[in-house]
Amino acid sequence: MTQPKYTSPEAIKITNRQWPDRVLNTPPVWASVDLRDGNQALPIPMNPQQKLEYFKMLCEIGFKEIEISFPSASEDDFNFVRMLIEGDLIPDDVRISVLTQAREHLIKRTIESLSGLKGKAILHCYVATSDLHSKFVLGDNREHITELAVQGTRLIREGLAAAGLAEQVSYEFSPEEFTDSDLDFVVELCCKVKEEWGPATPDTFVLNLPATVERRPAYQYADMIELFCQKYPYMAETRVSLHAHNDQGCAVAATEMALLAGATRVEGTIFGHGERTGNLDISVLALNLESRGITTGLSFKNLPEIVRIVERNSGIEVHPRHPYAGALAFTAFSGSHQDAIRKGLEKRDEISSYFHQGWKVPYLHLDPADVGRQYERLIRINSQSGKGGVVYVLEHEFGIFPPKTMHPDIGQAIQNYIDAIGGEIDSAKLREIFYDTFVNIEGKYRMENYHRMPGSSADVTCAKFDWCIGSERIELVGEGNGPISAVVRALKDSGKLPFFKVEDFSEKTLGTDADARALAFVGLRCSADGKKLIYGAGEDTNIDRAAIIAVVSAFNRAHSLGVFGA
Numbered sequence: 298m299t300q301p302k303y304t305s306p307e308a309i310k311i312t313n314r315q316w317p318d319r320v321l322n323t324p325p326v327w328a329s330v331d332l333r334d335g336n337q338a339l340p341i342p343m344n345p346q347q348k349l350e351y352f353k354m355l356c357e358i359g360f361k362e363i364e365i366s367f368p369s370a371s372e373d374d375f376n377f378v379r380m381l382i383e384g385d386l387i388p389d390d391v392r393i394s395v396l397t398q399a400r401e402h403l404i405k406r407t408i409e410s411l412s413g414l415k416g417k418a419i420l421h422c423y424v425a426t427s428d429l430h431s432k433f434v435l436g437d438n439r440e441h442i443t444e445l446a447v448q449g450t451r452l453i454r455e456g457l458a459a460a461g462l463a464e465q466v467s468y469e470f471s472p473e474e475f476t477d478s479d480l481d482f483v484v485e486l487c488c489k490v491k492e493e494w495g496p497a498t499p500d501t502f503v504l505n506l507p508a509t510v511e512r513r514p515a516y517q518y519a520d521m522i523e524l525f526c527q528k529y530p531y532m533a534e535t536r537v538s539l540h541a542h543n544d545q546g547c548a549v550a551a552t553e554m555a556l557l558a559g560a561t562r563v564e565g566t567i568f569g570h571g572e573r574t575g576n577l578d579i580s581v582l583a584l585n586l587e588s589r590g591i592t593t594g595l596s597f598k599n600l601p602e603i604v605r606i607v608e609r610n611s612g613i614e615v616h617p618r619h620p621y622a623g624a625l626a627f628t629a630f631s632g633s634h635q636d637a638i639r640k641g642l643e644k645r646d647e648i649s650s651y652f653h654q655g656w657k658v659p660y661l662h663l664d665p666a667d668v669g670r671q672y673e674r675l676i677r678i679n680s681q682s683g684k685g686g687v688v689y690v691l692e693h694e695f696g697i698f699p700p701k702t703m704h705p706d707i708g709q710a711i712q713n714y715i716d717a718i719g720g721e722i723d724s725a726k727l728r729e730i731f732y733d734t735f736v737n738i739e740g741k742y743r744m745e746n747y748h749r750m751p752g753s754s755a756d757v758t759c760a761k762f763d764w765c766i767g768s769e770r771i772e773l774v775g776e777g778n779g780p781i782s783a784v785v786r787a788l789k790d791s792g793k794l795p796f797f798k799v800e801d802f803s804e805k806t807l808g809t810d811a812d813a814r815a816l817a818f819v820g821l822r823c824s825a826d827g828k829k830l831i832y833g834a835g836e837d838t839n840i841d842r843a844a845i846i847a848v849v850s851a852f853n854r855a856h857s858l859g860v861f862g863a
Contacts, residue, residue, distance in 0.1 A: 306513045309480075309520035311527075316519050316558035324586060324593040326536065326562040327579060328362040329355050332377075333396055335570035337367070339611050345377055347610040352381070354606050355567075356388050359595040364394035364421065364564070368410035369403040378410040387416055394419035394469065399449025408456045411466065418466045419503070420457070422449050426483055427474035443486050446470070450493045468494055469503040471540070476508040476518055484528045491531045499536035503562060504529075507540035508551060510573075515547040519554035526559035538562035541577045543569060548577040549585070567607055568615055568622060581620045588663040597621070600668035627665045630721075634660050635686025687711050691731060694724045700803050700818055703832045710734040736816070736834040737846055740853030741767055744784075747845060752776045758783045766793060780841045781819070784848060797855075798822040799848070800830060804840060815840040819847040823860040831855040 332351060336342050343351065348365075355363050365381065366374035378395060381387050397407040399422050411418055424446045431437040450470065457463045470490050472483045487504055494502055506525060508518050518541065526532055537560045541548040552563055565577030580600075583593045597603065604615050604622050617625040629635045637659035641648060648657050656664045665671070687708050691697040699707060714730050715722060722730075743765040752759040757776050760783035764771045775787025785799050801820030806813050816836045823829040833854050835846025 306517065309517055309524060311520050311524045314520065314523065316523050316554065319557045321553070321556055321586065321589075322591060324583075324591055325556055325560070326362060326538075327360055327583070327593070327595060328364065328394070328538070328562060328564045329360045329566065329579065330364045330540075330564050330576065331355065331566040331570065333364045333366055333394075334564075334572070334576055335566040335611075338570060338572045338575070339613070341612055342373075343610050345373065345380060348377055349380070349386070350606060351610050352386075354603065356391055358567075358597065358603070359593075361390060361594075362392050362394060362419065364396060364419075366410075367396045369397055369406035375406070375410050382411070382413050382415070385415065389416055392417040392419055392467070394421050396421045396423070397453075398422070399424050399445045399452075401452055404449060404452045404456060408453070408460050408462070411462055412460065414462060414465055416465070418462075419469050420453055420466050421469040421471065421505070422446075422453060423471035423473045423505075424449070425474055426472040426486060427477040428479070429477060430474055439482055443489060446472075446486055447489050447493050450490050454494060467501040467503065468497075469505055469538070471505040471507055473507060474509040475506040476513055476521060477510065480521060480524060481528070484525060487529060488531065491535065497531075497534045499534065499561070502534060503536045503538050505538040505540050505562075505564065506560070507564075508542055508548075509540075511542050511544035511547060511551070515551035515554055518551040519558040522555045522560050523558035532559075536562050538564060539577075540564040542571065543574040543576065543578075546574070548575075549581050552577050552582055553585070567603065568619065570607075570611060570613065578620075580622055584621045584663060584668065587667070597668050601670070621663070621668055627661060627670055629660060629686060635689060639686070639689040687727060690724050690727055695728055696805070696807055697728075697731070697816060698803075698805050699832075699834075700801055700820065702801060702820065702830065703818060706832055707731060707735070735832060735850065735854070736836055738833055738850040738853045738857075741856045742849055742852040744845065744849050745770075747842075749780060749783075749841065752783075760784045760787060762787070764788065764791065764793070781844050781848060784845055794852075796823070797852075801832075802844070802847075804844060806840075807836070812838075814838055815843040817844040817847040819844065819851045821848075821851045821855060823855045829855075829860050831858065831860060 332348055352363065352365065366377050368375040368378050381393065387393055395407055395410060397403045397420065407420060424442055425431055425435065426442060431439065431442050453468060457466050472478060472486060475483060491502065506522060522537065526537060539552050539555050539560045539562065541552045563577065563582065565579040567580050569575040569578035580597060583595045584597060586593050600622055608614050615622050617623045620626060629638055638661060641658035645658065649655055688699065688704050691699065711727060711730055745763040745765060747760065747762040750759040750761060753776060756778065758779055759774065759776050760780060761774045764773050771791060771793060773787040773791055775783045775790060777783035777786050781799065781802060788794055798821065799819060800822045804815055804817040807816050808814065814836055816834060818832060818834050821831045823831050831851050831854050833847050833850025835843040835850055837843040837846055
């Protein structure tokens, strides 16, 4: 071969390009092709029961135009249309769409499938307009392609009239491989199709201009749409529709740009199912627009359930990193990300006031609750996690709110465990490690026979208890302004312990019912130079006992860490 294997597509020559300076502020008309284009590309196509469940889901999401089948392609497709019509299963505000090639016997079969239709529908016809397809696949020429398109349109118009469906069924025409076709030829062909169809409105006549195979940069799709709209004289009577495939991974970007260029309708599938790398992913495009303040008319508030329905019926799992729908789409493993998310959620009111918008959180461009996700599932703990994520899970899943100065110790305990085992831990294991490390810790030091008694004055508490150091038992008595201070005074006066100082104390009730327990945290400064702060925690049904247990836990941790010596 003397020619290069690949070449850059020829640029679209357009003067005074307008679309880059436009801003989207209204949604397109959404047209789902899951049940036709998406279904034909599945390893195992859906059966009628699966298609019906899927159809109902699409209606619940809010689609008003749904392409349901290629009725002349198979009995299953034909029968599915009949099932919806005869079973009166099509909502009044939903238009079904059926696809056909521009061939007489296929057109007749397609119109037959719509017999008895009570509501509205779209009949979608296509011909291939690229030289690559017409010359080398079909062995055809542009003149005959135009003849096929015009004749097919005539047969559809006359067939619908004869069937009494002319007022109910709108027309959609697709020049297949639009982005690989000569633009002037496509404009000329589409004009002849429109003239054959006759007077129309954007609701009754749709020109669908597909990127059937993505060969161009995303911005060139927009250029072609803008230039088409400039050259095509019937824009007032026509809705320009988009149908982008994802061969180069740019279907969403190409569609967004092409909407800026003048299109007002979009075809795609929920999660991008379709031939090869798939169609435009409508969930991504719609939620992108929602995140910019555009109300789309589609609801993904129960996205996890939508994922389950699609996976069950398509046999294809949604990738865990899929935007919005993936199990890990909003999940942070990185410690710095976790910390930023945690702080952002805590300061939402302050952030909203500063930026004058209701939602702006580090690393989360959309509120996960808008798509049915829960905050406590946003953070996952592995070797990359930090104290911020660990504490976030403790706080939001278990109501455990440790003091801030304790966070590094908790993070280190979790990190040590994960480093030892590798992989990831779930929230239940995280809680288990926290309790094993800090709560009700037994060891060298024990307290027994604790009694709280009146002190020497009304505002003084007296504590009497046995303090055990290994096998040695000492009876101690101390006074203070509360149980902890009384215990600490007794321990200090005993002369049996190295230097220590209670520097931090906090407590929190776990739960709200009659069986609620108290969790207390105590931080001990355990060296004269002030560098060692050791935390312990205590849990009990009684708040005073929980605090005293926390003191004992702190002493035992200090001993196990070597702060108090052997």
